[in-house]
Amino acid sequence: MSDWSEATxxxxxxxxxxxxxxxxxxxPLLYLAMAEExxxxxxxxxxxxxxxxxxxxxxxSVASFYTMYKREPVGRYLISVxxxxxxxxxxxxxxxxxxEDEADLPAGExxxxxxxxxxHVECLGACGGAPVVQVNYELxxxxxxEKARELVRWLRNATPAVVNTDEMQELFGGRRSFDWAIPTExxxxxxxxxxxxYGTVGQDRRS
Amino acid sequence: MTLTxxxxxxxxxxxxxVDYPNDSHTLERYRATGGYEGARKALGMTRDELVELVKxxxxxxxxxxxxxxxxxxxxxxxxxxxxxxxxxxxxxPGTFKDRQLIERDPHQIIEGTIIAAWANEVNHAFIYIRGxxxxxxxxxxxxxxxxxxxxxxxxxxxxxxxxxxITVHLGAGAYICGEETALINSLEGRRGEPRLKPPYxxxxxxxxxxxxxxxxxxxxxxxxxxxxxxVDWYKGLGHPEDTGTFMISLSGHVNRPGNYELPHGITWxxxxxxxxxxxxNGNELKMWIPGGASAPWFxxxxxxxxxxxxxxxxxxxxxxxxxxxxxxDETTCVVRAAERVVRFFAHESCxxxxxxxxxxxxxxMILRRIEAGQGRPIDADLLLDVSDNINIGLTFPxxxxxxxxxxxxxxxxxxxxxxxxxxxxxxxxxxGRCPFS
Numbered sequence: 001m002s003d004w005s006e007a008t009x010x011x012x013x014x015x016x017x018x019x020x021x022x023x024x025x026x027x028p029l030l031y032l033a034m035a036e037e038x039x040x041x042x043x044x045x046x047x048x049x050x051x052x053x054x055x056x057x058x059x060x061s062v063a064s065f066y067t068m069y070k071r072e073p074v075g076r077y078l079i080s081v082x083x084x085x086x087x088x089x090x091x092x093x094x095x096x097x098x099x100e101d102e103a104d105l106p107a108g109e110x111x112x113x114x115x116x117x118x119x120h121v122e123c124l125g126a127c128g129g130a131p132v133v134q135v136n137y138e139l140x141x142x143x144x145x146e147k148a149r150e151l152v153r154w155l156r157n158a159t160p161a162v163v164n165t166d167e168m169q170e171l172f173g174g175r176r177s178f179d180w181a182i183p184t185e186x187x188x189x190x191x192x193x194x195x196x197x198y199g200t201v202g203q204d205r206r207s
Numbered sequence: 208m209t210l211t212x213x214x215x216x217x218x219x220x221x222x223x224x225v226d227y228p229n230d231s232h233t234l235e236r237y238r239a240t241g242g243y244e245g246a247r248k249a250l251g252m253t254r255d256e257l258v259e260l261v262k263x264x265x266x267x268x269x270x271x272x273x274x275x276x277x278x279x280x281x282x283x284x285x286x287x288x289x290x291x292x293x294x295x296x297x298x299x300p301g302t303f304k305d306r307q308l309i310e311r312d313p314h315q316i317i318e319g320t321i322i323a324a325w326a327n328e329v330n331h332a333f334i335y336i337r338g339x340x341x342x343x344x345x346x347x348x349x350x351x352x353x354x355x356x357x358x359x360x361x362x363x364x365x366x367x368x369x370x371x372x373i374t375v376h377l378g379a380g381a382y383i384c385g386e387e388t389a390l391i392n393s394l395e396g397r398r399g400e401p402r403l404k405p406p407y408x409x410x411x412x413x414x415x416x417x418x419x420x421x422x423x424x425x426x427x428x429x430x431x432x433x434x435x436x437x438v439d440w441y442k443g444l445g446h447p448e449d450t451g452t453f454m455i456s457l458s459g460h461v462n463r464p465g466n467y468e469l470p471h472g473i474t475w476x477x478x479x480x481x482x483x484x485x486x487x488n489g490n491e492l493k494m495w496i497p498g499g500a501s502a503p504w505f506x507x508x509x510x511x512x513x514x515x516x517x518x519x520x521x522x523x524x525x526x527x528x529x530x531x532x533x534x535x536d537e538t539t540c541v542v543r544a545a546e547r548v549v550r551f552f553a554h555e556s557c558x559x560x561x562x563x564x565x566x567x568x569x570x571x572m573i574l575r576r577i578e579a580g581q582g583r584p585i586d587a588d589l590l591l592d593v594s595d596n597i598n599i600g601l602t603f604p605x606x607x608x609x610x611x612x613x614x615x616x617x618x619x620x621x622x623x624x625x626x627x628x629x630x631x632x633x634x635x636x637x638x639g640r641c642p643f644s
Contacts, residue, residue, distance in 0.1 A: 018374050020288075020331065021415055023396035027379055052396075065398040065557075066379030068338045080339075084300040085500065085547040086458040086533055122382070122551050123300040124339050127458035127531070128465040137341040165342050178307045178466055181228055184345050193341035195377055196348055 002047055008036050012051050015197060022052050026062050030069050034192040039070045067121070068137075070191065075110045075117035077155045077163070078191035079103070080134045081148075083120045086127035091145075095131045096120050098145035102152040116155065117191065128177030136188035138165035142174025162187045212481045214473050217444050219452050220428040221468040224311040232346060234353045237314035243359060245431030249322040250367045257326035261430070264438045265450035270294055270385070270423035271499060271529040273517055282410040283327050284418040291324045291332040292414065294390060295424045298337055298382040299499040300551055301531030304454040304466045305424040309336065309343035312428070313350035317373065319427030321364060322434060324371050327420050331372045334424075335390055338379040348375050382555035386611045387421040389557070400559045401611035425454055446471035449516050453527075459495070459534035460487045469515070476511045479534065490536035494627065498528030500548045501616035503603050504623035524603050525619075540643040541628040542635055545620040546574040552617035563614025566597040570617060582636035590632075591625055594618040 002009060012032055016025045029051060033044035040063050042056075049059045063069040070078075081096040100106055103116050110117040126132040129141025133148060135155065143151070151172045154160075164187030166180065188194040210216065223240055224231040237243070249257060262277025283289060293316065297305040309316065316334070324332045336344050351373055354360045364371050376394055378384050384393045388402035391414050406412050413419020429451060433441050442450045449471035458464045461483035469482070479485065479492065486492050492507045497515075503525040505513075513519050520527045535544055553567035570593055573586050583589075591601065598605035598615040601622055605615030624632055634642050 021395070024376075024394055026396035027377065027393070030379070031377070061398055062396060065400075066338075066381050068380035083547070084551055085496075085544060086301050088547050089459045089533070089535060089539065089544070121380075122554055123298060123302075125297055125303045125306050125337065127301050127303050127456060127533070130458060130464070134339065137339055139339075139342065175464075177303050177464070178311070179228055181224075181311065182230065182232065184342050184349075186345070188341065193338050193344065193377060195341055195344045195375075197375070 002050060004036055004047060008032060016051065018197075023054065026052055026054070026059060027066075028197065030059070030063055031192050031195075034070065035190060038190065039072065039074050068192070073110060073114065074191045075115050076159075076190065077115060077135050078117045078119065078137075079152070079155075080119050080121045080124070080137075081107070082122070082124040082126075082130070082132050084123040086123070087131040090130035092131035094145045095133065095143050095148045098148045099133070099152055102149040115159070116152070126177050129173075129175050135163050135168060136191050137193040138163050138168060138187050140165070140168045140173045141176045143172060144174065147172040147174070162189055164188075210467075210482060212477070214470065214477065214481075216468070217452060217470060218468050219432050219444070220308060220312070220315065220425065220454070221466070223315070224307075231311050232313055232350065234314060234350070234357060237312075241435060242314055242431075243318055243365065245434035246318045246321040246325075247365055248434045249325055250365060250369060254326055254328060257322070260438060261326070261433065264433045264441045265445075266426065266429055266433065266441070267449070267517075268423055269425035269429075269453065269530070271299070271501075273527075276422060276426055279408070279410060279422070280323075280326055280420060282408050283420060284411045286418055287328065288331070289327055289329050289418040289420070290414040291320065291327055291329040292387075292390060292394065292419060292421045293320055293323075293332065293334040293424060293427055294385060294387065294421050295334055295336040295340070295343075296378050296382075296385040296390060297424070297529070298385055298555075299501070299529050299531060300548065301456055301458050301496065301499055301533040302529045303456045303458075304530060306340055306343050307466045308424055308428050309340065310346050313347045314354070315428045315431060316347065316424055317350060317354050317360070319430040320373060321359075321371060322430040323420065323422055323427050325369060329420070330370050331374070333374050333376050333394060335376045335378060335384070335394060337384075338377045344375055344377055351375065381557070382551075383557045383611070383613060386613070389611070390421065391419060398557070400557045403610055444470060446514075446516050448518055454530050455482075456529075456531045457483050457534070458531070460490065460536040460539070461485070461534045462487055471516050472514050474512050474514055475505065478515060478532070483534065486534070486536050488536075490538065493535050493537045493539055494541070494623070495535060496531070496533040496548075498526045499531040500551055501612065501619055502526050502528050503619045504627070506627050526604070538643065540578070540641055541624045541631050542574060542578045542641065543643070545624045546571065546578055548620040549574055549617050552613060556613060560609035560614060562597045562608040563617075566593055567614055567617045569593050570621060577632065577635045578641055580635065580638070580640035584636060586636060587625065587629065587632050590621050594621045
């Protein structure tokens with residue numbers, strides 16, 4: 001039997017019901033598992049398998065394929081720096097080095113407090129605003145090395161409960177790919193995308 | 208996006224967001240600007256009539272392969288249920304148009320989805336969005352919720368008795384899931400590995416083994432406009448072979464990067480000077496990638512006055528692909544640039560086929576040591592030799608040694624730098640360092 005909260009299990013049942021075949025729910029359920037347990041522990045993999053009538057190996061085969069499913073502990077704030085071609089041309093390597101230096105962490109590592117993880121990633125789809133950074137998949141465009149350092153200090157000192165793309169763009173961003181117009185509410189509470197059906201939107205958790 | 212250009216710039220899919228920057232994403236604004244009229248019209252037509260209409264419009268898929276959208280629909284096998292997947296997994300370096308279309312005009316995507324779903328007798332459509340697009344996904348879901356509440360989706364679409372559900376499915380960081388059979392595997396809850404062909408089209412056997420149509424976000428965004436304004440209007444917008452407008456994602460060393468909706472047939476010079484505002488710092492243009500990371504590069508000496516059409520790009524040995532144009536100025540080291548593009552393919556290789564899995568990593572490693580000043584005299588030839596084993600004969604489009612085009616695409620930057628900048632590659636090896644560092 002599952003030891004996840006009834007609210008999470010209910011959410012899982014709703015997600016499963018959305019698909020013609022149960023197995024299709026494995027990706028959203030892996031996000032839900034990260035929301036529940038922080039990262040994809042063996043226990044989380046087993047829980048997802050149980051909910052979907054799959055074997056843990058089948059779930060693990062999916063989890064290991066995609067970079068956003070973290071099979072190792074990941075910090076409360078996952079800082080992803082794009083270093084693909086358009087960002088590289090606009091100075092992303094300096095942004096990455098500034099973040100690594102300020103966080104005192106090489107890319108790919110998590111600090112001892114479990115607060116920050118730094119990674120460099122392939123294209124984030126915001127090339128017109130290069131270089132770009134995401135914190136828990138909330139985007140910031142037009143980041144300079146100085147602003148990147150400020151971002152790290154802000155995460156460390158303010159430890160915001162929810163990170164939101166519009167707020168961080170205002171604080172640490174510059175040129176954007178396009179005018180974002182009206183902000184969206186809420187944001188991420190952990191290192192997985194903030195998207196309502198997965199129960200990962202900030203407001204949801206706070207209420 | 209307000210520009211003064213020497214050519215006319217009709218706007219179709221970006222018109223609403225340009226005219227109404229503050230609320231183009233709301234149902235209220237969408238309805239006030241003719242929204243859902245195209246779907247209403249489509250729901251009064253038969254499948255055959257719609258397939259014929261879209262075929263006639265000349266609408267080509269905007270995801271990169273440029274296959275006729277109407278033709279794709281016509282291949283749908285008779286078994287039911289059929290499924291529709293709208294592909295918003297855009298992940299190719301340099302491409303960011305879908306993000307803007309999702310964030311700024313989500314109802315246009317929903318309406319296009321209704322039209323495509325009705326035409327293909329689909330009752331459940333999926334919109335697959337890359338996992339890193341959290342805000343776009345929130346915005347789209349909010350619009351879908353609005354549409355359900357307004358009776359635009361659900362059991363009685365626009366009061367016609369037609370039932371359509373739309374589910375937003377988030378990817379999790381795998382470029383390969385943009386390939387339609389990999390996307391289908393991903394949506395089925397499997398590893399996102401492309402399926403062996405044939406069948407060549409999921410229209411025969413797709414999601415859950417059922418007939419499935421996969422259309423790009425920009426492709427479906429065009430549909431409402433074709434329905435409302437007609438085929439002749441749509442054909443009149445573009446070039447005889449390339450109808451309608453298309454979106455270019457302009458990035459790199461230009462003064463005004465961004466997404467631009469453009470008519471087919473302007474020249475690259477016009478794009479860089481009038482749209483892009485020239486090269487940054489008044490620098491010289493060195494080269495550009497004309498159609499996403501998979502495309503062979505262009506140079507100012509040979510290609511600046513070429514028209515931007517699929518035919519002209521193909522004639523010059525490249526493609527417009529997904530519309531991502533990446534501009535590099537004179538300060539760019541070609542080895543470093545190629546390494547970044549190749550690294551992307553090496554990272555995103557799913558590992559299924561040996562030439563791709565092994566070849567892309569080797570190419571990355573060789574480029575990396577050349578850039579670090581540790582290149583060996585044979586490395587220039589070795590790059591071509593490895594490439595020749597992934598893309599036999601070094602052609603474009605590549606001759607495939609693999610199930611999908613990802614691996615062979617990694618040879619495009621190698622062919623480009625060895626074709627146009629071999630001296631610069633050799634200079635790295637002779638000097639034992641990067642001449643730009």
